[in-house]
Every structure is written in structure tokens, then in C-alpha cells.
Amino acid sequence: MTLKSAYMDYQATTPLDERVLASMLPYLTEKFGNPHSAEHRFGWEAEAALDVAREQVAGVISAPSEAITFLSGATEANNLVIKGVMEQWGRNKPHLITVSTEHKCVLEAAEVCRKAGFRVTLLPVGQDGIIDLNQLEEAIDAETAMVSVMAVNNEIGIIQPLSEIGELCRKNGVLFHTDAAQAYGKIPLDVEAMGVDFMSVSAHKIYGPKGVGALYHKLGKYTTLTPQMHGGGQEGGLRAGTQAPALVAGLGRAADICAAEMAQEQGRLTTMMNRLVSGLKKSAPALIINGHPDKRWIGNLNVSFPGLVGDRLFADIRGLAVSTGAACASAVAGPSYVLDAIGLSDMDAKSSLRLGIGRFTTDEEIDFALDKIAEAIAKQGGCE
Numbered sequence: 483m484t485l486k487s488a489y490m491d492y493q494a495t496t497p498l499d500e501r502v503l504a505s506m507l508p509y510l511t512e513k514f515g516n517p518h519s520a521e522h523r524f525g526w527e528a529e530a531a532l533d534v535a536r537e538q539v540a541g542v543i544s545a546p547s548e549a550i551t552f553l554s555g556a557t558e559a560n561n562l563v564i565k566g567v568m569e570q571w572g573r574n575k576p577h578l579i580t581v582s583t584e585h586k587c588v589l590e591a592a593e594v595c596r597k598a599g600f601r602v603t604l605l606p607v608g609q610d611g612i613i614d615l616n617q618l619e620e621a622i623d624a625e626t627a628m629v630s631v632m633a634v635n636n637e638i639g640i641i642q643p644l645s646e647i648g649e650l651c652r653k654n655g656v657l658f659h660t661d662a663a664q665a666y667g668k669i670p671l672d673v674e675a676m677g678v679d680f681m682s683v684s685a686h687k688i689y690g691p692k693g694v695g696a697l698y699h700k701l702g703k704y705t706t707l708t709p710q711m712h713g714g715g716q717e718g719g720l721r722a723g724t725q726a727p728a729l730v731a732g733l734g735r736a737a738d739i740c741a742a743e744m745a746q747e748q749g750r751l752t753t754m755m756n757r758l759v760s761g762l763k764k765s766a767p768a769l770i771i772n773g774h775p776d777k778r779w780i781g782n783l784n785v786s787f788p789g790l791v792g793d794r795l796f797a798d799i800r801g802l803a804v805s806t807g808a809a810c811a812s813a814v815a816g817p818s819y820v821l822d823a824i825g826l827s828d829m830d831a832k833s834s835l836r837l838g839i840g841r842f843t844t845d846e847e848i849d850f851a852l853d854k855i856a857e858a859i860a861k862q863g864g865c866e
Contacts, residue, residue, distance in 0.1 A: 487801045488847035492838030493636050493664060493782055494805060498732075499689040499841070505735035506691065509728035517725050518716060528727040535734025539696050542741045543681060544672045548701065551717045552730050555695035556663035557587040558710075559682035560630075562697060562720070563659045564591040566707030567628045567680075568600050571657075575627035577601045581613055581642075583820045584632050585661055592630075601625070609825050610774035611640040619650055628657040628679075633665035637820040637836060638773035639782025641669065648677020657705065663687050663695075667740030668747075668779055673698055679705050683737075685729070689841060690736030694729035747841065751780045754839055754848060758783065761852040766865035772821060772834060783837045784821075787865045792832035798858035802851055805836040 489497070509531055517532050519525025536547040553559050568578055572595075580592050582604045589604075596602040603621050605613050613631065622629070629651050631642050644660060651658040659680035665671060666681070667688040673681055681698040685691055699705050699720070713722030740747075762785065763769050770786040787795060796806055806818075817831035826834070837851065859865050 485846055485850045487803065488850045489803045490837045490839060490843065490847065490851055491803045491805050492840035492843075493639075493687075493836060494838070495686050495692065496689045496840055497842055498691060499736065499739060501739060502690050502732045502735045506728040506732040509731055513727070515727075517727050531727040531731045531734075532725060535730045535737075538734035538738045539683065540698070542667055542671065542737050543698060544674060545698050546701065548718075549698055551697045551699060551720045552725055552733070553695050553697055553717075553721055554693055555686070556585075556661060556682040556684035557695075558721075559695055559697040560585070560587045560659075560661055561591045562707060562710050563680045563682065563699075564588065564595060564628075564630060565710055567657060567659070568595045568598075569708040570706050571627040572598075572600050575625050577603070577623065577625040578628055578630070579603045579605065579618070579621050579626060580630040581605045581607060581632065582823045583607050583611060583635055583637075584630065585636055585663070588630055588632070588661055607823055610777070611635060611638050611772075611820075611824050612642060612774055612777065613647075615643065615646055615650065618647065619654075622650065622654045622656055626654070626656050628659055630659040630661070633660045633662040633671070633681075634669070634779045634782070635773070635820065636664050637818060638784040638824070639664075639778040640773040641665070641777050641779060644671075644676045644678065651679075652677045664779065664782075667737055667744065668781065670744070673700070683733075685733040685736055688736045688740050691729050691732040694726065694733050696733065748780060751839060751843075754843060754845070755780050755783060757845075758837065758839070758848050758851065761848070762855065765852070765856040765859050768865050770826075770830065772824065772826065781839050783839075784834060785837070786821075786826065786830040786834045787859065788830055788833065790833045790859065790862050790865055792834065794862060795833060795835070795858050798861055799854045802854045804851075805838075806834065 513527045515524030515528040517528035536550045540547040657679045661682045663684040666683045679700040684695040711722045768788045772784040821831040
């Protein structure tokens with residue numbers, strides 16, 4: 483059957499895996515109890531779901547389960563860490579370091595800290611999208627409380643050198659946070675080996691439900707946070723509010739599947755992405771791949787088509803679900819700030835597409851995408 487559409491926007495969100503849905507359904511029906519009701523079996527059943535999920539989420543990153551806090555998503559986790567650390571440590575260490583290409587929620591949380599009187603350093607990136615470790619080391623001083631660097635960039639897919647960053651932070655007695663929403667469950671992560679103190683995770687980026695995520699926080703007095711929500715003292719006092727067992731169970735199951743299938747999935751996606759890139763270069767010899775060519779998550783491809791009018795290109799590929807930037811910044815006019823940070827001209831940035839593939843992408847969808855994009859390029863006279 484001829485396809486009429488194809489979904490290739492896996493960085494924005496992923497489809498819910500049927501195996502994940504199956505794990506959630508009992509907690510939407512017969513096991514409906516409040517996990518914080520400690521007096522009867524309905525509460526115990528719901529609490530057990532949280533315990534299992536905590537172990538599943540922790541296992542992916544080689545962490546203890548008690549170091550996992552459940553939240554509404556990575557955005558809440560990022561806000562909790564950045565504001566919570568600076569409020570806790572800011573009197574003696576009022577300096578935060580992050581990167582110009584971070585997710586909007588990190589940049590805006592950092593801006594809130596700056597307006598509150600803290601000092602914020604935004605590190606630049608190179609043309610490959612990766613930070614300069616020497617610049618990072620020079621930026622760290624005696625007042626630096628934390629460094630926050632995204633593991634895999636949501637727009638261009640590059641992988642930052644987490645282990646090297648963690649080593650620098652440990653050497654200087656600085657906390658290290660990474661927004662791993664685009665990395666968790668996709669590439670190997672070990673929080674202890676990488677020197678990570680805080681890691682943010684989102685379920686809907688790994689074939690789980692929207693509305694739930696997790697924060698890994700290294701146990702011990704040196705990673706104390708000021709809570710940003712107050713109430714019943716749930717989640718070890720870090721995040722008040724009744725947890726949703728169905729969502730948490732879904733996150734746990736999604737994490738478990740990712741861990742079990744990671745190596746196989748990377749191999750399949752590598753083959754598929756190579757086919758996509760090869761096909762695009764045939765239609766557009768002048769194609770630019772944005773970000774480092776190798777140090778990247780294989781499911782993300784951000785490309786520019788020099789000389790083409792971006793709006794026309796996007797309009798001519800209807801039926802192909804791709805993105806011209808991050809979903810979180812869809813209301814912001816103008817070229818992507820990430821592409822600007824790596825040195826792209828406004829014209830090249832406006833002719834860029836982000837194509838994301840994942841677990842349910844098929845060869846037929848790759849062919850559909852290549853045909854659609856080739857037709858759109860031809861309408862503008864080619865991309866030589």
C-alpha cells in the first residue's frame with residue numbers, strides 16, 4: 483500500500499509502545515489506589531508500582547533506586563535542579579555554568595537565577611555543536627556551584643563529552659547536571675562513571691507516556707536541593723503531590739525495554755540513517771549536516787539545503803512529519819538559536835530540517851521521505 487504520510491519527528495515525541503500501554507492499564511482500572519495510602523492493599527499495590535519503576539529507571543544508568551525522584555517530565559526536573567541547587571548553594575557559590583545550545587527550559591531557568599542575583603555563564607559551542615573543555619575549565623571558579631550540559635542536543639543530536647565534563651567538575655568540587663531527555667535509553671549512560679550528580683529524564687522521548695519523567699540525584703549531603711513544590715512531602719520531600727502510578731509504571735517499562743533493546747536498536751537505526759543520508763545527498767549534493775558528523779545520536783539528522791527557500795521546502799513536503807526546529811520553541815519566530823550558535827547563516831538555518839527516526843520507523847517511510855524531499859527540491863531547481 484502506498485504511504486500517504488510518515489512520522490519522522492522522534493525528537494519531539496515518540497509513539498507509545500504497546501508493551502508500555504499494557505503495563506499502565508491495570509493502574510488505570512482495578513489497581514487505582516493512591517500510592518501514598520499506607521493503610522490498605524489498594525495503596526500498597528500502587529506503591530509497589532512506583533518501587534518497581536524506580537528500580538527500572540535507575541537500572542538504565544547504573545544508579546541506586548532511592549536516587550530516583552518521579553516528576554512530570556524533564557522540564558520540571560531541569561527547573562528543580564537548577565533553581566534548587568542555586569537556592570541551596572547560592573549564598574556561598576553564586577555561579578552557574580551552562581551552554582548556549584541548551585533546551586529552552588534550562589536557559590530560562592538559568593535566566594530566572596540570573597535575575598535573582600546569581601552569576602550565570604553561557605558557554606559557546608564550536609561549529610560542531612560541542613563545547614570546548616578548556617573554555618569550561620577556565621569558566622569554573624571558586625564560586626561555581628554547578629555545571630549543566632545537555633547530553634544529546636534535541637535539535638542537532640550531538641553528544642557532549644559527559645565523562646570529561648564530569649571529571650572536570652569532580653576535580654573542581656563542582657556539581658554536574660545533565661539534561662538527558664534525548665540520551666536516556668538510547669546511548670550507554672553510567673552516572674557514577676561519568677561523574678554525574680543530577681540527570682533529567684522524560685518518558686515520552688523513550689516510547690512512554692507524556693506527563694511523567696524522573697530526576698536522578700546523587701545521594702549525599704553535597705547534592706541537596708531546595709524543593710520547588712511543597713505539600714505532602716512525597717518523593718523524599720523533593721516533589722509534593724500524589725504520584726500517578728499508571729504513568730510511572732509506563733516510564734519504568736519504557737526504560738526497561740530501552741535497556742534490553744539498546745544495542746539492537748542502535749544497529750538498526752544506523753543502517754536506516756545511512757540510507758536516509760545517502761538518498762538525501764543524491765537529491766541535494768550541497769546538503770549540509772548540522773553538528774558533528776560522528777559524535778551524535780544516530781536517530782537525529784539536522785540538515786540544511788543551501789540556496790533553497792525554507793518555507794517553500796517545508797510546504798512542499800506535507801505528509802512528512804518533520805521539524806524546522808525544537809517543538810519547545812515552536813512559538814518563537816526566526817531561525818533556530820541552536821543553528822545560530824554553530825555559525826549557520828540565517829538563510830541556511832531557515833532551509834534546515836530536523837528528521838528523527840526511531841523504533842517504529844520503516845524502510846517504506848525512509849523511501850517516502852526521500853521521494854517527498856526530492857520532489858520539493860526539484861520544484862526549486864535543485865540544491866547543487
